[in-house]
Amino acid sequence: MKGFSTKAIHGSIRKHDPHGTLRPAVYDSVAFEFQTALEMQQAFEGRRLAHSYSRISNPTVEEFEDRVRILAEAKGAIAVASGMAAIANVILAIAEAGTKVVTSKFLFGNTYSLFEQTLKPWGLQVSYVDMTNPAELEAAIDDKTRAVFLETITNPQLQVADMRTVTRIAQAKDVPVVVDGTVTTPYLFKSKEFGVAVEVISSTKGISGGATSVGGVVIDNGVFDWNKNPKVRPWAEKCGPMGLLVFLRREVYRNLGACLSPQNAYLHTLGLETLDLRLQKSCANALHIARSLENSPKIKRVHYPGLESSPHHKTARSQFTNGYGSLLGFCLESREACFDLMNKCKVVRRATNIHDNKTLIIHPASTIFCEYSAEEKAKMEVGENLLRLSVGIEDAEDILGDLTAPI
Amino acid sequence: MKIKINGEFQTIDRTSLTVAGLLTLNNVEHPETVSVQLNGKFVDSKLYPTTNIQENDEIDFLYFLGGGRGR
Numbered sequence: 001m002k003g004f005s006t007k008a009i010h011g012s013i014r015k016h017d018p019h020g021t022l023r024p025a026v027y028d029s030v031a032f033e034f035q036t037a038l039e040m041q042q043a044f045e046g047r048r049l050a051h052s053y054s055r056i057s058n059p060t061v062e063e064f065e066d067r068v069r070i071l072a073e074a075k076g077a078i079a080v081a082s083g084m085a086a087i088a089n090v091i092l093a094i095a096e097a098g099t100k101v102v103t104s105k106f107l108f109g110n111t112y113s114l115f116e117q118t119l120k121p122w123g124l125q126v127s128y129v130d131m132t133n134p135a136e137l138e139a140a141i142d143d144k145t146r147a148v149f150l151e152t153i154t155n156p157q158l159q160v161a162d163m164r165t166v167t168r169i170a171q172a173k174d175v176p177v178v179v180d181g182t183v184t185t186p187y188l189f190k191s192k193e194f195g196v197a198v199e200v201i202s203s204t205k206g207i208s209g210g211a212t213s214v215g216g217v218v219i220d221n222g223v224f225d226w227n228k229n230p231k232v233r234p235w236a237e238k239c240g241p242m243g244l245l246v247f248l249r250r251e252v253y254r255n256l257g258a259c260l261s262p263q264n265a266y267l268h269t270l271g272l273e274t275l276d277l278r279l280q281k282s283c284a285n286a287l288h289i290a291r292s293l294e295n296s297p298k299i300k301r302v303h304y305p306g307l308e309s310s311p312h313h314k315t316a317r318s319q320f321t322n323g324y325g326s327l328l329g330f331c332l333e334s335r336e337a338c339f340d341l342m343n344k345c346k347v348v349r350r351a352t353n354i355h356d357n358k359t360l361i362i363h364p365a366s367t368i369f370c371e372y373s374a375e376e377k378a379k380m381e382v383g384e385n386l387l388r389l390s391v392g393i394e395d396a397e398d399i400l401g402d403l404t405a406p407i
Numbered sequence: 408m409k410i411k412i413n414g415e416f417q418t419i420d421r422t423s424l425t426v427a428g429l430l431t432l433n434n435v436e437h438p439e440t441v442s443v444q445l446n447g448k449f450v451d452s453k454l455y456p457t458t459n460i461q462e463n464d465e466i467d468f469l470y471f472l473g474g475g476r477g478r
Binding site: 012016042046047048049050051057062066069075076238239240241242245246249 | 413433434435436437439440441442444449452467468469470471472
């Protein structure tokens, strides 16, 4: 199997289901029984392939993890309870007090909060740089740096960094690049081809089937030698290229209790099967809407990497396949104008999520970024006149009519 | 062929065997997700189908799934 759609639908074509089910079976069991005490011991030691307890691994969740691994052409994947759990698990595994993460000044609000408010008090150092400025990135990486972290398309600024440049700089200093690929998924961005070590995704979004349930996934592309990370090294010495994933499975992920439920894993596996179709429609809608909004005299600015006028278009075109995503931002005259437009929307829904099948609108400054000062919001370029639109799979003209009629 | 798997001697009814073949005998569906050490050295998963196992070899498998401690 080579094509994305075929792999998404058929996965690894599992052989052993006793009833020949075409859908993944939902193993809604906390614990799994062993025939003998020796088998149980071997499973606990990791020397027998068996599930023991669903906080650690589960057959239905394994099916989802395996489908993601195949689609990403990665070394392995671990499903977690949310996208934030994916980021937290990875950072807690590869960094520690006194070490540093170099990240983008443009981050999803909750990710910024994770770094600033949750992890900094535990001693993690965080440097914020402009990821489109190679010299700034290179200067920020020192011998304490354990990861370079960035989003494939920043939310809500829609900035796209040149991933080859980022990974080249990080690799030269033996630092892994961790990418949040929620907005792109493996359908739009093949992170392994760009040298990304680890990709984290909020599968709550497109992968779940259009926001059906909360979940996340950690993908190890197998391109980074974990012997180069002092914290993961003992696991890399024991487990080779699977070092990070085994370290997560047997310690960090297990101890944090961030497991995905088998019911959600079932929904996410079904969602994967139609991910490409939904992204084709939402990306086409987003491009059409962005072009139309760009020509509207009452809209001051449109952020969308698919627009030829975007400063990130050339980079986006060189590294994304099948589209530029379904997230866009646009600026009106004022916060009041943004609220007025939102209140008049009928098809477009006022909600905080992305990649729903429905088109969603939000005013980031008063919601996702409401806990930050005006100075912090200014640094993150989250203006009071900015609206974020997550374009769904409705008919584009209906979405557009809703957005342009009241303006 | 007599080999040592995860610390225990086993007799396999084969005259020739690869790492991939041994994983199949152990019902492993996704060999690329298993770490394999042959006589103390990691085997690249791409080489599982072509890496031959000899009499008295010591093989250690470490599975990515399962393990750990529940309540």
